[in-house]
Amino acid sequence: MEKTGVLYAGKAKTVHTTADENLMVLEFRNDTSAFDGEKMEQLDDKGRVNNLFNAYVMQKLQDAGIETHFVKLLSDHESLVRNLKMMPVECVVRNRAAGSLVRRLGVEEGLEVNPPIFEFFLKNDALHDPMINDYHIETFGWATKDQIARMKELTFQVNSVLKDLFAAGGMILVDYKLEFGIFEGRVVLGDEFSPDGCRLWDAKTLEKLDKDRFRQGLGGVVESYIEVARRIGLEL
Numbered sequence: 684m685e686k687t688g689v690l691y692a693g694k695a696k697t698v699h700t701t702a703d704e705n706l707m708v709l710e711f712r713n714d715t716s717a718f719d720g721e722k723m724e725q726l727d728d729k730g731r732v733n734n735l736f737n738a739y740v741m742q743k744l745q746d747a748g749i750e751t752h753f754v755k756l757l758s759d760h761e762s763l764v765r766n767l768k769m770m771p772v773e774c775v776v777r778n779r780a781a782g783s784l785v786r787r788l789g790v791e792e793g794l795e796v797n798p799p800i801f802e803f804f805l806k807n808d809a810l811h812d813p814m815i816n817d818y819h820i821e822t823f824g825w826a827t828k829d830q831i832a833r834m835k836e837l838t839f840q841v842n843s844v845l846k847d848l849f850a851a852g853g854m855i856l857v858d859y860k861l862e863f864g865i866f867e868g869r870v871v872l873g874d875e876f877s878p879d880g881c882r883l884w885d886a887k888t889l890e891k892l893d894k895d896r897f898r899q900g901l902g903g904v905v906e907s908y909i910e911v912a913r914r915i916g917l918e919l
């Protein structure tokens with residue numbers, strides 16, 4: 684599928700248009716950012732690793748009956764996806780306390796969160812992605828009541844599939860972020876699922892295996908992503 688132009692260049696991915704208005708090319712770059720783009724680095728091989736990781740996980744979700752935008756891999760760095768009308772919100776589910784939840788509420792890192800907590804954030808760099816709730820989303824027209832309910836339902840379905848997948852590889856899915864869009868009137872999973880957008884800990888040692896390695900300067904970031912992939916059955 685030929686790329687015809689750049690629709691949007693994000694912090695780690697570029698979205699390219701194609702001749703077919705229903706299809707786009709998602710390019711995974713080596714750029715890695717944290718703290719709203721304050722910390723930026725190129726990590727060798729990360730684009731390839733995340734592209735292949737995302738393809739593998741999206742396929743698992745599709746096999747479990749969760750509709751995603753993923754169509755097929757095009758190359759090491761590129762995937763073909765359906766062109767969703769994205770809703771400007773991030774859906775986060777937390778199974779353990781970490782990150783901004785710990786900072787906001789002062790709870791202990793690692794605390795089991797049962798039932799899991801769902802949070803919405805507004806996708807807005809200038810405002811630093813503030814936390815919002817259903818009322819903000821509906822009132823300001825970012826999604827309808829039905830779409831809000833569907834995003835929650837799908838995000839929790841993803842939790843059941845992926846918690847088990849990572850647990851089988853000896854890992855804890857601590858939390859993750861998803862983004863959804865509309866395709867032919869349906870709410871469909873978009874964006875990506877990779878260790879850039881979730882927290883994964885080794886179940887025995889609680890070692891961090893995700894992007895917190897980059898945020899906290901622990902090193903071995905891409906090596907760790909490759910290890911996570913290996914543990915869920917994907918040799919990179």
Ligand code: C5P
Nearest residue numbers: 781782783784858859860879880881882
């Ligand atoms: O920072 P916070 O603890 O709220 O992040 C929750 C989860 O969402 C983490 O797994 C983090 O990697 C992910 N996230 C993300 N992109 C953002 C914000 C959070 O992937 N813009």
